[in-house]
Amino acid sequence: MIVLDSVGIGAAADAFKYGDEGSDTLGHVGEFFDGNLKLPNLARIGLSNIRPSAPIKGVPFQDNPIGCFGKMEERSVGKDSMDGHWEMMGLPVLQELSTFPAGFPDDIIEKIEKFSGRKVIVNRPYSGTQVIHDYGEEEIRDNSLIVYTSGDSVMQIAAHEENLPVEELYTICRYARTLLNGPKYTVGRVIARPYVGSDKNHFTRTSNRRDFSLAPTGVTDLVKLHDQELSVIAIGKINDIFSGQGIDEAFHNESNDDGMNHIDAVLQKDFVGLCFANLVDFDVLYGHRRNPEGFGQLLIKFDRRLGRFMKQMHDDDLIMITADHGNDPTYKGTDHTRENVPLLAYSPSLSNVGSDLGVRLTFSDLGATILDNFGITNESGGNSFMDQL
Numbered sequence: 595m596i597v598l599d600s601v602g603i604g605a606a607a608d609a610f611k612y613g614d615e616g617s618d619t620l621g622h623v624g625e626f627f628d629g630n631l632k633l634p635n636l637a638r639i640g641l642s643n644i645r646p647s648a649p650i651k652g653v654p655f656q657d658n659p660i661g662c663f664g665k666m667e668e669r670s671v672g673k674d675s676m677d678g679h680w681e682m683m684g685l686p687v688l689q690e691l692s693t694f695p696a697g698f699p700d701d702i703i704e705k706i707e708k709f710s711g712r713k714v715i716v717n718r719p720y721s722g723t724q725v726i727h728d729y730g731e732e733e734i735r736d737n738s739l740i741v742y743t744s745g746d747s748v749m750q751i752a753a754h755e756e757n758l759p760v761e762e763l764y765t766i767c768r769y770a771r772t773l774l775n776g777p778k779y780t781v782g783r784v785i786a787r788p789y790v791g792s793d794k795n796h797f798t799r800t801s802n803r804r805d806f807s808l809a810p811t812g813v814t815d816l817v818k819l820h821d822q823e824l825s826v827i828a829i830g831k832i833n834d835i836f837s838g839q840g841i842d843e844a845f846h847n848e849s850n851d852d853g854m855n856h857i858d859a860v861l862q863k864d865f866v867g868l869c870f871a872n873l874v875d876f877d878v879l880y881g882h883r884r885n886p887e888g889f890g891q892l893l894i895k896f897d898r899r900l901g902r903f904m905k906q907m908h909d910d911d912l913i914m915i916t917a918d919h920g921n922d923p924t925y926k927g928t929d930h931t932r933e934n935v936p937l938l939a940y941s942p943s944l945s946n947v948g949s950d951l952g953v954r955l956t957f958s959d960l961g962a963t964i965l966d967n968f969g970i971t972n973e974s975g976g977n978s979f980m981d982q983l
């Protein structure tokens with residue numbers, strides 16, 4: 595299962611509640627490329643068959659798709675990565691998590707300052723690349739700590755790797771995590787955001803980013819798989835998002851390309867179970883940066899690697915491709931967008947080639963299908979589409 599982080603397929607029915615009406619990540623990237631968004635492999639599986647009345651520009655509708663296709667609505671209240679991924683694994687996040695449009699309260703900040711011995715600066719919603727440009731030099735000069743947030747339930751802590759070694763930054767994040775597990779403040783993720791570079795015009799963030807998520811509040815489908823002795827292999831930020839629960843083997847990604855290398859390697863492995871991968875660059879490098887050109891180029895690159903991957907699949911392999919939320923790079927602001935997500939499935943041995951999986955009412959249908967595939971009972975509220983594949 596591959597999550598293309600933030601690759602949504604059009605505003606959800608409840609997008610108005612989030613101020614996200616009219617957002618459409620794939621549709622608008624397609625329009626931006628004006629016919630040149632060539633995604634032949636995603637097209638063959640049925641990407642534009644998901645919404646035949648509004649195909650993605652450049653991605654032709656197929657009369658005979660080789661896979662199964664549909665889209666999914668999110669039940670979770672939030673539109674962040676944790677909500678999306680947990681819901682896929684049978685645990686929608688129905689409780690509203692804390693957000694901090696005016697910054698984190700004094701008691702939290704004071705505790706972080708005391709623990710770290712550093713003064714906290716910024717403490718408000720900010721774009722992560724902009725914040726190191728605007729405040730990185732101050733952070734280095736004063737040995738302070740950049741704390742910022744977004745529209746999501748996140749606390750992000752940025753520090754220059756030479757000023758604060760990453761392990762120390764992780765220690766501070768782990769401490770901050772303990773302050774934000776509820777009941778007063780329940781925050782989805784604390785994210786370490788280390789960066790390097792000589793000065794404000796050269797600061798860049800590194801792949802030493804780490805997400806410290808809330809521990810899953812129930813038994814996820816990953817744990818159910820693991821308990822039945824099936825292998826659960828995590829690629830990218832999956833391990834962080836599930837706090838390692840139910841995961842047997844985990845690989846950290848340096849980039850989408852590196853993630854695809856891990857995915858290719860797992861394909862050559864003899865195992866029975868689930869490989870769950872997240873490719874985050876769409877979101878981090880281009881979605882939040884509102885860069886449709888970069889976003890589309892990365893989709894084209896992914897599609898090429900997908901083509902190679904599909905050629906090497908064995909008869910008993912199944913690939914499912916989806917997303918965790920939208921992040922329309924042509925939309926206002928810099929936050930995620932409340933969208934439906936695509937659902938594509940392909941195997942050389944599908945029984946129902948070309949079947950329309952329709953509009954799934956929760957991302958949990960994915961996990962339900964995976965459990966069904968392995969004959970595991972599912973009580974999570976998701977509906978399996980196994981018999982449609």
Ligand SMILES: O=P(O)(O)O[C@H]1O[C@H](CO)[C@@H](O)[C@H]1O
Binds near residue numbers: 723877878
């Ligand atoms: O601007 P940057 O630091 O990339 O932050 C983004 O990263 C967070 C996690 O995806 C989002 O909540 C958004 O704020």
Ligand SMILES: [Mn+2]
Binds near residue numbers: 599600
């Ligand atoms: Mn995400």
Ligand SMILES: [Mn+2]
Binds near residue numbers: 878
């Ligand atoms: Mn994001």
